[in-house]
Amino acid sequence: MLSVSDDQYRWLERDLANVDRKVTPWLVATWHPPWYSSYTAHYREAECMRVAMEELLYKAGVDLVFNGHVHAYERSNRVFNYSLDPCGPVYITIGDGGNREKMAISHADEPGNCPNPRSTPDVFMGGFCAYNFTSGPAAGKFCWDQQPEFSAYRDSSFGHGILEVYLSLYHYIRVYYVCMHI
Numbered sequence: 001m002l003s004v005s006d007d008q009y010r011w012l013e014r015d016l017a018n019v020d021r022k023v024t025p026w027l028v029a030t031w032h033p034p035w036y037s038s039y040t041a042h043y044r045e046a047e048c049m050r051v052a053m054e055e056l057l058y059k060a061g062v063d064l065v066f067n068g069h070v071h072a073y074e075r076s077n078r079v080f081n082y083s084l085d086p087c088g089p090v091y092i093t094i095g096d097g098g099n100r101e102k103m104a105i106s107h108a109d110e111p112g113n114c115p116n117p118r119s120t121p122d123v124f125m126g127g128f129c130a131y132n133f134t135s136g137p138a139a140g141k142f143c144w145d146q147q148p149e150f151s152a153y154r155d156s157s158f159g160h161g162i163l164e165v166y167l168s169l170y171h172y173i174r175v176y177y178v179c180m181h182i
Contacts, residue, residue, distance in 0.1 A: 114143035
């Protein structure tokens with residue numbers, strides 16, 4: 001399991017501490033597997049990584065996180081520890097560009113689609129950490145019964161996104177879709 005004593009964690013901690021927000025007003029992070037995804041594909045696989053590192057990103061004031069891995073698009077509301085939080089980052093999973101495999105189309109909150117919790121461990125991301133939720137709308141469950149409140153928008157389409165930042169005041173992401181029969 002990832003921990004605060006790991007080299008990767010300590011490197012990120014030092015790197016985030018050295019960011020001058022007067023010079024770098026937007027703090028954007030990226031890594032491959034998403035922490036927040038409502039798709040059945042790879043559902044909560046990176047939970048050990050999230051548990052170990054999310055607070056570090058939150059305290060540093062990370063604004064935006066880009067992920068791939070899930071072959072679909074999903075954008076979150078600002079979130080921290082599965083709860084809406086105006087100080088949390090927005091997470092964007094945009095793993096559909098260049099995809100030669102099938103698209104992720106099913107969601108874990110749809111009837112019959114909640115994966116078995118024991119199917120989620122990933123030895124490369126810390127092992128098994130995805131347990132039932134202890135609070136909120138999904139308390140006592142492994143999956144939500146409806147689209148999670150953290151999930152602002154999700155779409156199973158093929159395309160790509162471009163992040164545009166204007167005068168360091170605001171950002172805008174454009175997602176371009178290519179029509180495909182799934």
